[in-house]
Amino acid sequence: MKLNRLPEIQRREFLRRSTQLGLVGMAAPWALNLAAIGEAAAADARGGYKALVCVFLNGGNDNGRTLLPVDAAGHAFLASLRGGTTDLGGLVAPRASLAATTLTPRVPLTGPGVNGTQLAMAAELLPLKSLFDTGKLGWLLNVGTLMEPTTKAQYLARSVPLPPKLFSHNDQQSFWQSSGVEGSTKGWGGAIGDLFLSSNATSTFTCINASGNAVFLMGDQAVQYQISNSGAVPVNGVVSNLFGSASCSKALNNLITAPRTHWMEAELNRVASRSITAQATVKAALGNANALPFTATFDTTQSLGRQLQMVARLIAGRSTLGAQRQIFFVSIGGFDNHDFLLTQHPGLLGQLANGLSAFQSAMNELGLADQVTTFTASDFGRTLTSNGDGSDHGWGSHHLIMGGAVRGQRFWGKMPLLANNGPNDVGQGRLIPTSSVDQLAATLAKWMGVSATEIKTLFPNISRYDQSDLGFFSL
Structure with missing residues (x-):
């Protein structure tokens, strides 16, 4: 006779989950430990509605074509790294084409050898220029997956822990979103959502994914609600x-x-x-659907435009959803440009710029510009050197943070020294990040109302950095 072992299996599963939450919480970076559960219910949701929107660029966005030096010396050197010796050579846009997107920061750039460097966005990002100029958008320089601050000497000696399976798409996408390799079951967006479930009248709508499925929105209790571009799947x-x-x-x-x-x-x-x-x-x-609560025009012929429009509509309906705190995820693919970089990447950046510009316009119309913060992320950056027709898998990259609460028209972090085999380069222009995803996440979590104690629980590596708050917001 076979014994019914389901009760024993359920018991073991309960004990396993209890252990994950309590005894080995530090080994699972995004798990709430038992000591923090009481405080978790007290996450600060005062001050009205707030939302985070993650825009993930699948494939590894090319940082050398997204935000680049526009001063004569810096541009010429980058062009030389990317296969050319003139403004028209290699994988660098002509310097003359960057005049309209040249950025003037309020604070000087920091880092060795870059004082006085002036940066420009790719010409296709022109719709975002006014947001930068009016202080609603800034750039975090050279951010990426790290476990602790890392120098080139430490990387070469393997004397510090490094993110596993560097330069692997699936694993680095997962590490960005969850601080774990492919197969992770908890992400830092979901971990933040866990803390605010009790703040929302309907916890189902705390974490919403408009692009399918992503570990970013998975928590211990928070479950991502997936929605199509036309609404809930009936x-x-x-x-x-x-x-x-x-x-x-x-x-x-x-x-x-x-x-x-x-x-x-x-x-x-x-x-x-x-x-x-x-x-x-x-x-x-x-x-x-034919009576949108805003007049902002999204390009609904493109997937990203449809996703961002849906997110904007859901934010407009936040009262019906019973939401005080929400985390959203959207994505756009096509950034793995080993080939055809110059023909494919401009169109992708154009879709990104148009989608983000329309989304911010919608938030302005809804009177929620100060309450919604949008940021980009990607698997990794790409090599500064050219492989002939594109760039290969890199590490650190530049990402934007956008919203009415953002202290924009700024660059956060440190600009790496662009030099062949330089102090930030581990080969082929793969830049060691000078800011970590943990720091980015902790700064966004603090703005959402997560306490300092909870931030240390959610991001156990954060204590290894001098800064846990990168200064995106005036708090």
Whole structure:
């Protein structure tokens, strides 16, 4: 006779999860430990609604074509690294084309050999120039995956812990989002969401993914709600007549939502019931698709434009969703430009700029510019050297932070010295990050209302850095 071992399996699973939360919390960077659970419910959600929007650039964005020196010496040297000797050579945009996107910072750049360097955005990012100039957008320089501050000598000697499987797409995407390699089950967006579940009338809408699925939004308790570009995904047989029969629809609804005695059936029906309820709530929050709550124009022929428009509509319907704190995730692919960089990358940056500009305009119209912060992320940066028709997998890169609360028209972090085999270069222009994703995440978490104690719990490596707050906001 076979014994029923399900109760024992459930017991072991409970003990495993309890251990993850309590005894080895420091080994799982985004796990809440038991000592912090009491404080977790007290995360500060005062001051009204706030939201973070992560825009992930899948494939590894080319930093050398995104934000680059525009002064004559700096531009010429970068061009020489990228396969050319003149303004028209290699993988660098002509210097003359950068006049309209040249940036004037309020504070000088810091770092060896770069005082006085002037930077420009790629010409395709022109729609973002006014946001920079009016202090609503800034750039975090040379940020990437780190476990602690790392020098070139330490990297070469392997004398400090390094992110595992550097330069691997899947693993570095995961490490950006969760501080763990591919297969991680918790992300730092979800970990922040865990702290604010009790602040939202409906916890289902704390973490929302408009692009599919990402570990970034997975928490211990927070579960990412996935939404399509047209709205919530319905259970068709329930929201419309099944086989043309209202009775069949009612029967299906009862079948998949009725309480069950078996724990697996009960959980499945609980999820189905939650999905049906959530779909109705989202439909009410979005209202009439032909009567948008803003006039900002998104390019809905592009996936990123549709995703950002949906996020803007959900933020507009935040009251119906019962949300005080939310974290969103959108993404755009195509950035793995080993080839055809000069023909493919400009269009991708154009989509990014148009989408972000429209999104910020929508937030302005909704009166929420100061309450929504948007930032970009990517697998890694790319090599400063050319492989002939593109660039290869790198490490550190430049990313933007945008929003009304941002102390913009600034550069945060340190500009690396652009030099062949220089102090920041571990080969082919792969730049060792001078700011970490932990620091970026901790700064955003603090703005959301996460306490200093909670930040140390969520980001256990943060104590290894001189700065846990990179200064994006006036707090």
